[in-house]
Amino acid sequence: MFRQLCTFRVHANPRLHILPAVVVLFLVFILLPNPYSSDVQLGRLFAVSTVQPRQAAANATxxxxxxIALSSKPSWRTRGLQAAAKLTxxxxxxxxxxxxxxxxxxxxEDIGLGQTTTPKHGSASAWVAHLDLLKxxxxxxxxxxxxxxxxVDWDVRIKDQIKLISDNVRNYTFVPKSDPTPYGADWDVLWLGHCGGAIEDWAPPGVIYAxxxxxxxxxxxxxxTGYLQQRLPEGHRMIHVSTTTVCSFGYGVxxxxAQKILTLLGRGADEAFDVAxxxxxxxxxxxxxxxxxxIMHHYEPSKDLGYVSPVDSGDGEGEPVDEAEFEFIKGKTFNIVESARCRALFNDTCA
Structure with missing residues (x-):
């Protein structure tokens, strides 16, 4: 019937012969499965995105x-991660x-042995795991x-936080308004989860935002902490060039x-992946x-339960213990005000 209708229209008015093709092409674009997982990629596909960059930053990814989460096996770590993810x-x-x-x-471990610092076994295992994930x-x-x-853990308000990060990364790197991507492209690593970063005078100035x-x-x-005391007013964060940042809790590539990092860090010969x-x-x-x-930090089970991280254990800095109780007794996440893990698992903060 659709074919007959198309034929009829062509005969009735030749100028309309392109309409069915246009309709079909439009439906193909709309109905085909989207191979991209973010509104940002949709923006690239259609050239003009109707989603504002800060809104695209607040999507599910x-x-x-x-x-992507680096994990060796299902455990209290992955179950807590998934609970926090579902909540937020x-x-x-x-x-x-x-x-x-x-x-x-x-x-x-032995690459560069005798010439430079090399990782201990636990740190080397974690380093190789990060390289595998980059691959x-x-x-x-x-x-x-x-x-x-x-x-890793984060604040229940992470989507509000990420909108501000999108705004200020774009401002800091002069992303044009015509670019629909949340963070532009003038970076190799976007380091959002860590355990400290220096703010140094000799580095390019950053952008401070409330x-x-x-x-x-x-x-x-x-x-x-001293850098925050000296450089940042309360209730403000800063986007800046990384000079000394450690802990690879969460980073964008x-x-x-990813290939550049793999090439550089695949050489080993340093203390740990994050340090390198x-x-x-x-x-x-x-x-x-x-x-x-x-905006991200790692969650730690209660020290009373004898928790020792796999890296520390592999480095010879403690013995692993039975982890059966870890997901039933609240632990702690430093530097996150309203922990998503503790809200999801215990309906509480991690303070």
Whole structure:
């Protein structure tokens, strides 16, 4: 019947013969499965996005094509991550991690041995796991990805926080209004989850903005508290170039920068993955932006339960214990005011 109707219209008015093709083409664009996971990629597909960049940043993948969690296996870490994600409307992918032979990790530890600092075994294992995840980003053909460690935590107001980050990263890097992407493209690493970052006089000045979800400075637990006391007013954050940032709790990459990071950090020969990343940022081999203070930090089970992280255990800094009770007894997340994990699991804060 549709074919007959089309034929009739062509005969009735030849000038309308293109209308069915236009309609079909429009329906194809609308109905085909979207291979992109964010409104940002939709904007690129159609050239003009109807979604404002700050709104795209507040989608289920925080404006990246995918949120990816580094995890060796299901545990209290991943179950807490998924509970917090459900509460705050985030969507994480947890790719299976390959099992690297001990000999491979030991060989990675020994790169540069006797010439420079090298990682201990636990740190080397974690480092290689991050490299594997960067390979996953590249192999999957993702344009952008945000990588977290599976014990990460964030504020229940993260989507409000990320809108401000989008605004200010775009302002800081002079992203034109015609560019619909939440963060532009003038960076290799967008470091949002960490445990401290220096704000130094010699570095390019950052952009300071108000954010009333930020933890008060006198409650901030970090080696870098002094920088906040000296450089940032209460209730404000800063976007700036990373000179000394540590802990890889959450960081954004692009397909191009994932390969760049893999090439640079695949050489090993440093204390740990985050330290090596920080060094390459400081040397401007990578273009790294950081939000200070962070919007993500890791959740820690109660010390009374004898918790020792896998990295610390692998580094010989404590013995692992039975973790069966960890998800039933509230732990703590430093530097996050309203923990998503503790709200989801215990209907409480992590203070």
């Amino acid at each position: 925080l404006g990246f094509q995918r949120l 409307g985030l969507d994480f992918t947890i790719p299976p991690q390959p099992h690297n032979p001990v000999e491979f990790v030991v060989a990675f 996953f980003v590249i192999a999957s053909g993702l344009e952008t990805a945000f990588i977290v460690e599976d014990d 954010d009333d979800t930020r933890i008060p400075t006198d409650s901030y637990a970090s080696w870098s 692009t397909r191009a920068s 990343l920080s060094h390459h940022c400081r040397e401007r081999e990578l273009r790294c932006l950081v939000v200070n203070p962070q």
